[in-house]
Amino acid sequence: MALKEKDTSKLITKYLILVISFLCGGIFIFKMINSPEKINLTTYEKQLIEYFQEVALNSDYGQSPKKTIKWNSKMVLYVSKDKENKNQVIKIEEVIENINSLFTDGFKILLTDDRLKSNAIIFLSSIEQMNKQNPGFFDGINESVAGLSEIEFDWGSCEITNSKIFINTDEPIDVQLSAIIEEIAHSIGLPSDSNIHTDSVFYENQVDEAKLNDEFSQLDIDVIKLLYHPKMKSGFNQFQAKNTIKRIFKSEPGDYSVSGYKKNNS
Numbered sequence: 137m138a139l140k141e142k143d144t145s146k147l148i149t150k151y152l153i154l155v156i157s158f159l160c161g162g163i164f165i166f167k168m169i170n171s172p173e174k175i176n177l178t179t180y181e182k183q184l185i186e187y188f189q190e191v192a193l194n195s196d197y198g199q200s201p202k203k204t205i206k207w208n209s210k211m212v213l214y215v216s217k218d219k220e221n222k223n224q225v226i227k228i229e230e231v232i233e234n235i236n237s238l239f240t241d242g243f244k245i246l247l248t249d250d251r252l253k254s255n256a257i258i259f260l261s262s263i264e265q266m267n268k269q270n271p272g273f274f275d276g277i278n279e280s281v282a283g284l285s286e287i288e289f290d291w292g293s294c295e296i297t298n299s300k301i302f303i304n305t306d307e308p309i310d311v312q313l314s315a316i317i318e319e320i321a322h323s324i325g326l327p328s329d330s331n332i333h334t335d336s337v338f339y340e341n342q343v344d345e346a347k348l349n350d351e352f353s354q355l356d357i358d359v360i361k362l363l364y365h366p367k368m369k370s371g372f373n374q375f376q377a378k379n380t381i382k383r384i385f386k387s388e389p390g391d392y393s394v395s396g397y398k399k400n401n402s
């Protein structure tokens with residue numbers, strides 16, 4: 137009898153532990169799923185999420201997977217030119233130096249003098265020259281362009297493997313300089329233009345409104361930082377990207393804010 141009692145109490149203990157651990161697991165899972173939603177986002181953080189979705193998950197030309205696309209290996213960039221194009225080359229070097237300082241997942245853009253070692257090329261040329269070197273590059277484009285970039289990526293993994301950037305050297309130099317920063321930003325996996333923020337390099341009416349942006353805006357900087365954050369993987373859909381951004385905000389408070397803006401208005 138005594139033995140039986142012992143067994144019963146053991147059974148109860150086991151049962152309780154199971155129930156308690158299950159409840160803890162339940163609470164834990166519930167917290168994991170819900171915690172990103174519970175953060176009080178600042179106006180700037182909301183804008184940043186919206187802008188990330190606008191420029192990263194859409195595309196102006198061609199099909200968009202509606203997922204994050206990014207380089208998972210180094211982008212080795214070759215500058216193709218038949219003239220010195222000193223100002224453009226200086227701008228390319230400056231943009232690369234700036235943008236490299238924003239990546240925290242190990243990604244880098246490197247310049248190379250060896251075309252064969254490159255996986256990305258920036259062509260400083262006229263439309264005619266570009267057409268000769270890359271037949272079909274402007275297919276489906278009816279307007280005259282100051283710059284254009286083409287990204288090749290794996291449709292499954294959404295990893296970028298190759299890119300071609302065209303800068304139209306028949307355009308005025310200030311137009312070319314703003315096209316250089318815009319197209320390099322497109323080529324790292326931010327394919328879409330937008331008409332929301334006039335100070336952004338992705339602002340689509342820059343040439344028409346003579347509002348040429350040759351520096352990244354604060355939102356541009358933060359969108360780039362988010363795409364090349366170790367937590368942001370290629371192939372994330374809108375929901376996954378949004379929750380990842382919220383987790384980044386939570387783990388790095390104050391890193392994504394406009395100075396002077398009050399965080400967490402509580």
Ligand SMILES: [Zn+2]
Pocket residue numbers: 318322328329338
């Ligand atoms: Zn653009």
